Amino acid sequence: xxxxxxxxxxxxxxxxxxxxxxxxxxxxxxxxxxxxxxxxxxxxxxxxxxxxxxxxxxxxxxxxxxxxxxxxxxxxxxxxxxxxxxxxxxxxxxxxxxxxxxxxxxxxxxxxxxxxxxxxxxxxxxxxxxxxxxxxxxxxxxxxxxxxxxxxxxxxxxx
Amino acid sequence: xxxxxxxxxxxxxxxxxxxxxxxxxxxxxxxxxxxxxxxxxxxxxxxxxxxxxxxxxxxxxxxxxxxxxxxxxxxxxxxxxxxxxxxxxxxxxxxxxxxxxxxxxxxxxxxxxxxxxxxxxxxxxxxxxxxxxxxxxxxxxxxxxxxxxxxxxxxxxxxxxxxxxxxxxxxxxxxxxxxxxxxxxxxxxxxxxxxxxxxxxxxxxxxxxxxxxxxxxxxxxxxxxxxxxxxxxxxxxxxxxxxxxxxxxxxxxxxxxxxxxxxxxxxxxxxxxxxxxxxxxxxxxxxxxx
Numbered sequence: 001x002x003x004x005x006x007x008x009x010x011x012x013x014x015x016x017x018x019x020x021x022x023x024x025x026x027x028x029x030x031x032x033x034x035x036x037x038x039x040x041x042x043x044x045x046x047x048x049x050x051x052x053x054x055x056x057x058x059x060x061x062x063x064x065x066x067x068x069x070x071x072x073x074x075x076x077x078x079x080x081x082x083x084x085x086x087x088x089x090x091x092x093x094x095x096x097x098x099x100x101x102x103x104x105x106x107x108x109x110x111x112x113x114x115x116x117x118x119x120x121x122x123x124x125x126x127x128x129x130x131x132x133x134x135x136x137x138x139x140x141x142x143x144x145x146x147x148x149x150x151x152x153x154x155x156x157x158x159x
Numbered sequence: 160x161x162x163x164x165x166x167x168x169x170x171x172x173x174x175x176x177x178x179x180x181x182x183x184x185x186x187x188x189x190x191x192x193x194x195x196x197x198x199x200x201x202x203x204x205x206x207x208x209x210x211x212x213x214x215x216x217x218x219x220x221x222x223x224x225x226x227x228x229x230x231x232x233x234x235x236x237x238x239x240x241x242x243x244x245x246x247x248x249x250x251x252x253x254x255x256x257x258x259x260x261x262x263x264x265x266x267x268x269x270x271x272x273x274x275x276x277x278x279x280x281x282x283x284x285x286x287x288x289x290x291x292x293x294x295x296x297x298x299x300x301x302x303x304x305x306x307x308x309x310x311x312x313x314x315x316x317x318x319x320x321x322x323x324x325x326x327x328x329x330x331x332x333x334x335x336x337x338x339x340x341x342x343x344x345x346x347x348x349x350x351x352x353x354x355x356x357x358x359x360x361x362x363x364x365x366x367x368x369x370x371x372x373x374x375x376x377x378x379x380x381x382x383x384x385x386x387x388x389x390x391x392x393x394x395x396x397x398x399x400x401x402x403x404x405x406x407x408x409x410x411x412x413x414x415x416x417x418x419x420x421x422x423x424x425x426x427x428x429x430x431x432x433x434x435x436x437x438x439x440x441x442x443x444x445x446x447x448x449x
């Protein structure tokens with residue numbers, strides 16, 4: 001199978017890779033680039049643990065051929081922190097215990113970041129809808145919603 | 160695992176059509192891939208050539224005019240439809256259906272034509288669009304043709320698309336005045352696939368009589384099914400509980416459901432009966448107050 005040249009930006013860093021066109025975006029992120037924050041949870045495009053952002057859109061990286069990300073800007077969970085400081089959402093998740101096993105967390109953070117970009121002042125109902133594509137087996141979601149509410153309220157405003 | 164393929168990426172629609180013509184016996188189109196990649200990963204679909212049309216911006220549009228109605232380009236994402244103010248105004252049922260379709264991530268990348276071309280009879284858009292009397296525009300090097308969506312599905316995951324053809328546009332005619340459309344699916348977790356679903360479109364005149372009705376069932380057969388006997392019950396009548404019950408029973412009889420792990424055939428028929436009553440009532444109320 002003929003390999004394709006893939007050029008994309010991940011967390012602000014440019015990459016050039018030769019990949020077989022059947023490679024999934026999640027495989028490029030985890031196996032080729034080595035960013036293992038993004039997780040593969042289900043293999044059936046159901047769980048959202050592989051959620052990353054392409055430009056500002058939340059997408060499931062296990063369900064996208066890497067070649068379709070040609071020239072795009074990808075943000076993974078590793079890209080949330082700035083200069084070694086955790087993002088507001090990450091701090092809120094820590095404070096509110098919005099994780100237990102942590103497997104859904106990367107994807108959950110990315111979905112939250114993405115929908116807050118679209119809707120910076122969601123209601124509780126809208127927050128719940130915003131994470132509809134991410135399954136958590138541990139927390140029951142309430143601590144996640146509380147963390148997002150705290151960020152929306154401005155408790156984690158960056159200085 | 161996904162089997163090897165030759166990856167082709169046309170830059171224009173013309174190029175895509177040429178590639179399709181050149182490889183018409185051994186190629187498959189990928190756009191968002193939100194349905195296609197699942198079946199490829201499970202080894203259910205193997206292809207020598209994969210033609211990627213995701214980048215064809217010329218097919219990404221939403222336009223409306225009062226004469227011709229709504230035209231949506233093939234590579235328009237679900238999310239674009241869900242968030243379109245224009246569609247919310249003119250065809251609010253489409254926005255409502257999109258909000259309950261899969262998940263945000265899938266809607267951000269998946270496209271309307273991909274969804275319709277996949278031909279999953281448990282899809283939400285096809286029955287709703289059939290209730291709206293939508294049409295599909297197909298293009299090939301030989302030209303283009305328009306197929307009513309209700310004639311588009313020919314079997315289980317089978318459509319009328321010829322080997323050298325590409326879906327390029329979805330067309331929805333303007334709604335007659337006094338028309339409203341409602342869709343609801345039954346599932347256990349919101350946004351899951353329909354266990355069954357019913358789309359109901361009714362046109363009510365000033366005297367409260369139903370002039371036209373289209374009732375379309377999701378996941379009650381190998382293709383979306385128009386419950387024509389339910390429609391016959393409604394046309395020419397005024398709203399009454401007994402009428403809704405009769406329409407539900409007729410729709411239940413029109414259904415050809417299977418039993419699977421989600422529901423038995425019996426339960427599906429029962430759900431069709433209940434959902435038909437509810438959706439006809441909902442559409443009727445909306446049409447009367449519009």
